[in-house]
Amino acid sequence: MKKLQQIFSVIIIITGLIFITTFSSCSDDSNELPDGVLKAKVDGVSFISIGDEVQATYIENYFNITAKETTTGKQIIMTLHATSDISTGTYDLTVLSFDEAYAGAFNINENNAFVSNAAGGSGELTLSKFDLENHLVSGTFHFIAVRAVDDNNNALDEPEIAEVTEGEFNNVILSTELGGPNNSNTLSATVDGTDFDFDVVNGFENLGVITITANISDASKNISLVIPNDTTTGTFELGNALASYKGTYNPDISNNQAIYAPGGLVGNNPGELNLTVVDLTNKHLEGTFSFTAERISEDVPDVTYEITNGSFSVDY
Known part of the structure; x- marks a missing residue:
């Protein structure tokens, strides 16, 4: 699914900023997203996650990709919990039942995420590559996510909405053991x-x-x-x-x-x-x-x- 890590050190942040600057300056030369990168816009604001901050897992028909933006701590998370094997194709991110759950989420600070399979949500995730042999996954996505409780666990009079658009990730490493079994568990x-x-x-x-x-x-x-x-x-x-x-x-x-x-x-x-x-x-x-x-x-x-x-x- 994994929600939600400590903020990286200043050195890593600087490295990330250098990468982002380089990526932006090269965008005119190629439309292809670099390997291991997830990008999107959240309410019109650019979101970029790179390297170890983008993690994808697939085990027992459960797929999760979690991307954290180092400079802000914000997260985009997408989860597919299916009743059969997951492969390339388009998935509706509003499904929620006892057997299946497909969702996109946007998290500001680890509390009360905006989710697409709540009332008023919508969205799709398209997996263009799902390579279990080489452990790589690529795709595009967009979703409208909703929450009814704020960061302080207070009920909202009106639900808040986050709109995620122009989402894309390319050749993200796909783990098939939830990051690997912990031998001490x-x-x-x-x-x-x-x-x-x-x-x-x-x-x-x-x-x-x-x-x-x-x-x-x-x-x-x-x-x-x-x-x-x-x-x-x-x-x-x-x-x-x-x-x-x-x-x-x-x-x-x-x-x-x-x-x-x-x-x-x-x-x-x-x-x-x-x-x-x-x-x-x-x-x-x-x-x-x-x-x-x-x-x-x-x-x-x-x-x-x-x-x-x-x-x-x-x-x-």
């Missing part, structure tokens, strides 16, 4: 009485939440947790996609519709998440969890899975 759980240690565990922050996703490669299982990025230590109800704290279990990661969540589609049987260590500065979480996973789609078997003894220690 751990997650284990008991599923229907069988103990599992998940061997690929990642954490990332995006659009106001921290997502923990854990796979067992040889058993094709996945457990994911979604936690607000302003959380504290304590015990919380773990629910489905409508809850603030979310949990899911997938017994077969080759089938993206095989998603089971606490309480299923209705969400009337929440699980429990106990956060024992919350270090938002150093981006580290530890905790335990348990829930009864029920189907959220009628297209998969109507069975339940008991997830118990869950524990994790994750950097994100």
Whole structure:
């Protein structure tokens, strides 16, 4: 999806400014955007992100590209969470359902982003290159993003709008492991009485939440947790996609519709998440969890899975 990094040093900022100046002076010579660059206009103002400030990931039909403008800290984020393989083509950035979510977002300071799949939003992302062999992605985009809450978490009388136009990115490096599994991350759980240690565990922050996703490669299982990025230590109800704290279990990661969540589609049987260590500065979480996973789609078997003894220690 990853939301949301520390501001770079003065040296990096100066380097970025030099690159931008060079890029602008060469724009008359070629219409092709340099590799690893994302540019757009936000409400008519130029936005440029370069180098390590542009990151793209694709894993399990989840695509995310996050671009940060070094000089301002502002971000453009686009996410595609599909039910099938993502490839070249055009995607509507207003989709929001239990099975799929496509969105564009504009973030000013990591709080309460403008999003395109809210009421009044619109937009499209066109992927012109999606090269999994060479790990490169290119495309164009535009969207109107909306928010109903300001930076201080106050409800707005009228929604605010950010219009992103003329968006383009070229040959951005595409990671297929969410930036690579962190070897220090751990997650284990008991599923229907069988103990599992998940061997690929990642954490990332995006659009106001921290997502923990854990796979067992040889058993094709996945457990994911979604936690607000302003959380504290304590015990919380773990629910489905409508809850603030979310949990899911997938017994077969080759089938993206095989998603089971606490309480299923209705969400009337929440699980429990106990956060024992919350270090938002150093981006580290530890905790335990348990829930009864029920189907959220009628297209998969109507069975339940008991997830118990869950524990994790994750950097994100």
